[in-house]
Amino acid sequence: MIVKKILLVDDDRFILQLICRALVLKGFICFTANSVKEALEILYEHVPDIILSDYSMPEMNGFEFRKVILTDNKFKNIPFVFFTSFADEELMQKGLDMQAIDYIDKNTPIALVVSKLNNILDTIRKQHEKSLFEIGAAAEALNLRSVPLDSPAINGFKLNFLYQTYEHYPGGDFIDFITIDENNTFVILGDVMGKKWGAWFFSFNFLSYIRSAIRLCVFDGNLSPASILNKINRIVCLDPVLGDVLSTLSLIRIDKTTSSVYYAGAGDLPIIFYQKSERKTSTIQSNGLLLGIMEDGLYEEDVLKLANGDQLIVVSDGMIDFEEYEGKKTDYILFLNKLKPVLGREDTYMQIKKKMFSDNKKRAVVDDRSLIFIQKVEEHC
Incomplete structure (x- = not known):
């Protein structure tokens, strides 16, 4: 079983616990943060497979969090999903323009939220596997090996x-x-x-x-x-x-x-x-x-x-x-x-x-x- 790690960022502790429990039951490891500052501290200790972040938070909002993520080479390629109750199309477009993978409405049933996150990660994994196969095939064709096929026989x-x-x-x-x-x-x-x-x-x-x-x-x-x-x-x-x-x-x-x-x-x-x-x-x-x-x-x-x-x-x-x-x-x-x-x-x-x-x-x-x-x-x- 593939272990999936997720960082949940929301200033609503109840929502955090609710989603985290549902994700843990599906095999996720959850890291939770009540603010962007706390989320960044967690990121420097644990790099997740995906980030689910609220938009509206005190001090720094979800867009500001996303901007910080995009400036760091270590984190910028982590799949990022906004989780918000705002349905404003302009805000949604702004988030997607910042390379967010998706928006999930907070009114979405928890089971569907979990399914969406699983589907996103499965799609990314399959794309990675395809890319690995193609690069591996090219390396094989060029006889590029950093590890030999076998070790030599030495008498004694x-x-x-x-x-x-x-x-x-x-x-x-x-x-x-x-x-x-x-x-x-x-x-x-x-x-x-x-x-x-x-x-x-x-x-x-x-x-x-x-x-x-x-x-x-x-x-x-x-x-x-x-x-x-x-x-x-x-x-x-x-x-x-x-x-x-x-x-x-x-x-x-x-x-x-x-x-x-x-x-x-x-x-x-x-x-x-x-x-x-x-x-x-x-x-x-x-x-x-x-x-x-x-x-x-x-x-x-x-x-x-x-x-x-x-x-x-x-x-x-x-x-x-x-x-x-x-x-x-x-x-x-x-x-x-x-x-x-x-x-x-x-x-x-x-x-x-x-x-x-x-x-x-x-x-x-x-x-x-x-x-x-x-x-x-x-x-x-």
Whole structure:
């Protein structure tokens, strides 16, 4: 079931409660405000799917509220419906000229008000789905991917990844695997700051620089993730387009010959390291700055020697974000504690997929999210 959030704005508390109760019964989450000032305060904490606002209110009326909404890029595309007892055609036209989707008369039965709001949201959702399909088809035709179809096979290692979009929109997360030779594979997980399409388009620029930097460094005999990160960061800082766009990056090299993992990070979340022999879970935090902040990103390298059964998990920040009634929450420790019970098992990857990426978890997703799973296993001949 799709959760729909609505902001109701009216100086009549009785009407607010009446409509809110009816909407809650139909699965809506309602935020109520008795004034425009209160409504704006709520908006900066909770972005609804639709706004239903009275016209006649003290201090600021519905038209003034609409003007404020239209000046803010974060809110201007939220569907806006006027809810009023005024039937003046001139006022109605003025509201529609301000890109309001509809007018609903306060004398309309509550059941019909709810049906109208549902119909508006359903129509918008279907249009979004159509647009997503068309853009997705175009991206597919151009072979534009920020996430690969599969992970490479590495003898002696299990390498898997999980990726989930936010509301079917692509986002800023990008994943790649670059196999240099039979012994060395680079693992890439990044997250461009921003949401949806804007972040998605920039992810290709970052991926292009990362792939080029890795191949150039390898050509020069340099396989150090920290050195590669420094090169990538310098290029990003000089790029006039990407100079104001920030991104995290976790860069890992798997060396099959030594069973070692070389890791450097740029503003990323700590990677999770499980050592089977000690049944110990630890986190490794990189010191590097986000790509693009300053030319010297202070990137350093960690080397981890993996024994059979040891596991590494790399995640984007979407994995630690979740939705509560009060709004979006971020909690890395909570995520880590949820993960610990399944670490060290033969089926760890499948358990993570089941517990964190199943269909019934999608409604709690507030950002696109990615997870890369690496496990040392016995080599086969």
